[in-house]
Amino acid sequence: MRKLSMEELNRMSVGEFKEMPKLPVVVVLDNIRSQHNIGSVFRTADAFRVDKIILCGISATPPNREIQKTALGATESVDWSYEPQVLDAVASLKADGYMIVAVEQTDGSVSPAEFSAVNHKKVALVFGNEINGVSDEVVALADACIEIPQFGTKHSFNVSVTAGIVLYEIFNKLKNV
Numbered sequence: 001m002r003k004l005s006m007e008e009l010n011r012m013s014v015g016e017f018k019e020m021p022k023l024p025v026v027v028v029l030d031n032i033r034s035q036h037n038i039g040s041v042f043r044t045a046d047a048f049r050v051d052k053i054i055l056c057g058i059s060a061t062p063p064n065r066e067i068q069k070t071a072l073g074a075t076e077s078v079d080w081s082y083e084p085q086v087l088d089a090v091a092s093l094k095a096d097g098y099m100i101v102a103v104e105q106t107d108g109s110v111s112p113a114e115f116s117a118v119n120h121k122k123v124a125l126v127f128g129n130e131i132n133g134v135s136d137e138v139v140a141l142a143d144a145c146i147e148i149p150q151f152g153t154k155h156s157f158n159v160s161v162t163a164g165i166v167l168y169e170i171f172n173k174l175k176n177v
Contacts, residue, residue: 017077022051023174024122025167026093030086030138031057031129032159039070040160041127046074048171053078054093056086070160090126090141098124102142103166104134105156109147112169123174125166127159 012020027045032038038060045053055061061082062068062075083089094100101115101123126142128134133156139145148157148165157165 014073014077017046017049020049022049023171025050025170025174026098026122026124027053027163027167028086028089028093028124028126029053029055029059030126030134031132032059032127033130034159035060035064035066036070037130037158037160038064039067039072039074041163042067042071042074042078042080044160044164044167045078048167050078050167053080054089055080055082056089057084086126086135087137087141090124090138093124094141096122098122099144100124100126100138100142102126102128102134102139102145103147103162104128104139104142104145105147106139106145109145111149112146112166115144115146115169115173123170125163125170127163127166130159 025048027041027050029038029041032055038055042053060067062071062080067075090100099122103125126134126138146166148162150157156162
C-alpha cells in the first residue's frame with residue numbers, strides 16, 4: 001500500500017466544482033463562536049458538495065484569516081450567505097420546501113443512522129452554538145432532530161466534528177435520491 005499523490009487524487013478546480021450538481025443540503029450555522037469551526041464546516045461542505053452554508057448571528061463570515069486556516073480555500077468553492085437572525089433563515093428555508101433538521105439533543109431526536117430523508121428532496125441541517133447548541137426557537141420549528149450517540153464522559157462533540165459525522169451520513173442517504 002502507498003499514499004496517493006496529489007495528482008492521483010484528481011481533484012476538480014473551483015470552477016468545475018461550481019458547475020457540478022450539489023447535494024440538496026443547506027448547512028445553517030446558528031451563532032458559531034469559533035472561526036476555526038466555521039472553516040472546518042466549509043471544508044467538510046466542500047468534500048460532500050453541499051449546496052450552501054448560511055452563517056447566522058455572531059458567526060463570522062469570509063473573508064477571514066482564522067476561517068481560512070481550516071477552510072483551506074473552501075470558502076471559494078462553497079456558496080454561502082449571511083443572515084443576522086437564524087429564525088429568518090430557517091423560516092425562509094422551510095417556505096422553500098426544505099426539511100428543517102436541528103442537530104441537537106432532544107427528547108425526540110434520532111441517530112444519524114436512523115434518520116430518514118429519502119422522502120425529502122431538500123434538507124437544511126442546523127448546527128448550534130458551541131455552548132448553547134441550536135436555539136430553542138429553531139428546535140421548535142424543526143421537522144426532525146438528529147443526535148449522535150455518545151458513550152463517554154462528555155455530553156457533546158465539537159460542532160465541526162458533529163458536522164462531519166452528520167454530513168457523511170446525510171450524503172450516503174441522499175447521494176442517489
